[in-house]
Amino acid sequence: MAQSRRMLVLRAVVEDYIRSQEPVGSTSLTRDHDLGVSSATIRNDMAGLEDEGYLIQPHTSAGRVPTEKGYRYFVDRLATVVPLSEAQRRGINSFLSGSVSLKDALQRAARLLSEITGQVAVVASPSLAKATLRHVEMVPVAMTTLLAVVITDTGQVAQHGLAVSAMPAVDDINRISSTVNEQCSGLSLSSAAEKVRSIAEEAGFSTVHEVACALADAFASMALDERANELYMSGASHLAHSRSLSDLAPLFDALEEQVVLMKLMSNLSEETNATGVGVAIGSESHTPGLLHASVVSSGYGHSNAVADHAQDGESSSSSTDAGEPVAFVGSIGPTHMDYLATMSAVKAVARYLTAFISENGIQDRPAADQHHSH
Template identity: 65%
Template sequence: MTQSRRMLVLRAVVEDYIRSQEPVGSTSLTRNHHLGVSSATVRNDMAALEDEGYLVQPHTSAGRVPTEKGYRYFVDRLATVVPLSPAQRRAIGNFLGGSVSLEDTLQRAARLLARITGQVAVVASPALSKSTLRHVEIVPVSMNKLLAVIITDTGRVAQHTLEVHPLPSTELLATFSETVNARCVGQSLTLAAKTIVALGKTVEHGELSALAQALSRALTSMAEDEQATDMYMAGTSKLAHQHSGTEMAPLLDALEEQVVIMRLMNSLSEEVTENGVGVAIGSETHTPELMHASVVTSGYGHINATVSEGSASAQAGKPVAFVGSIGPTHMDYVTTMAAVRAVARYLTGIIGEDATDADS
């Protein structure tokens, strides 16, 4: 009995169980797969796999089902994530291409991923704390108030009212705005806030110290806003109808704890494999409610190494947000991993990274 053949048997069991969700027997394996050995030999291999913890026999005389260890072996041996078909990639582009805003894009992405996988899809918006400055526009709105329109690299737009006494002249305001954009574009919001304070202390812009302080505070508040990351979810009701209540009830409870899901997927998206996706199965999620669930996730976008400073430099290259799918451990890993990666790549292009095909 060779180890390589035994693992081919394991892969066949996982594939058949994912497809049928019924215990798999040796007879059906020899009928459905070209294993090159008899049913009795396959039965012996399955018994050895059970002894090694890859399979379990739920009932006497019944077939076997994969364990968490079995699923992990299967996922780890997926040499490459099979790309979506050209038609599927075009469908992603067409569906998401009709978005009118970043928020609309992320909501559509969640609905699309849920439709492809039949599972719960979760898409997070880019955290402002991970964003960089793209443009600042400052315009007068009253005798002593200015409106600062702040645009980040991820497409987020924020408006802040700044009270300044006295109101600077149009010429001074224009010069200051030009300098801010020249010096701060591409910097993290925290670093840009410090740069602007320093500008207010220069001879050239000394008259605008109060404006510099007010704009700096606005940028700092954006960077520190823990509520700046929204999470869009889709597919919960469909998953609940497709699977038994006892199996899905803990998972549905976990989905209500959005902070837990956010933390798990953030962590997983920063530790993706060479395939571009991260997979946590059952106990690997370290979440009791997800003991019978799997999480597949991928980050999109990335923090620019040139704009980080101090301890933030450790974050350089990490994703600005994540997209993921949550379902039972017997999910279709091949389809789910491909879909999550494709949507993540599309979103990376959307928010201003180098434009690439959704799954090139």
């Protein structure tokens, strides 16, 4: 019993410190929380929590503040992330539904998330490595060059030059395009590459063998493109208000290191708990500039979960496991951030981006299909 009450005391300290950012003493805990024991007992519990490494006492103060271990215990006990209020969800929806393109949606999502949390928001655009093929067009652009225009399930358009020794007839190019679109739509780019190689060997396609092989190579190289194309960031100015200047220089350096940040957030968004949100506190990020910061991240755009959480956005967390995320959305703030609010906001924005991608995917599909049905 003492242990579980002690952990209730820890939780109360974390909640109070997140709210006030002042060291928490036993008197205020007794006053503000119904812990059902005397302040002397709470003092003992706090001393025990300090011995166990969950709390620390700043020199000048009678109160205590949580350590990384204290925050970690607190975050791990947040079994469910409270959905945002109806008004907040409507706000997100109306803000993002005005997006004219995927890029616009991602920029808006970063801006919105930083507004909601008052922290730095980071949104990555999907990496081609995780995309599936929706449609490909091949257009002759020079005597010995075709341009392959590849549209993926996330609505991204990638272009790739295909060099050939001699240009085949237009009808032959259209025929291989149609076949590739019929047989490869919905495949990952690496599977599409293999499929196109086998199509290239079929008897009827000898005149476009070289084109097919070049297209397969293009798919294969896109499939290896692990880096998400871009990172959209918003809200760095919020940090300047919440941190002492000595913390800020290494933090801004860390935010500049996009590759490091991507790796960290991408890993985090894949190592989530039951809530579908990953959290790294302080040194857990293994990034020197983020020593006094926490990072909250969630994946979005699960490529094979099409309409299931477009409906309302707050169905069970299991819908988020329907496929691999194609990219992530995250928030970076001080270790004393409001974890519950941040996790809820990150999760909600991730859900809306997933819905945005899948809805746009569905709407564009018939047009792409008419394009190559003969």
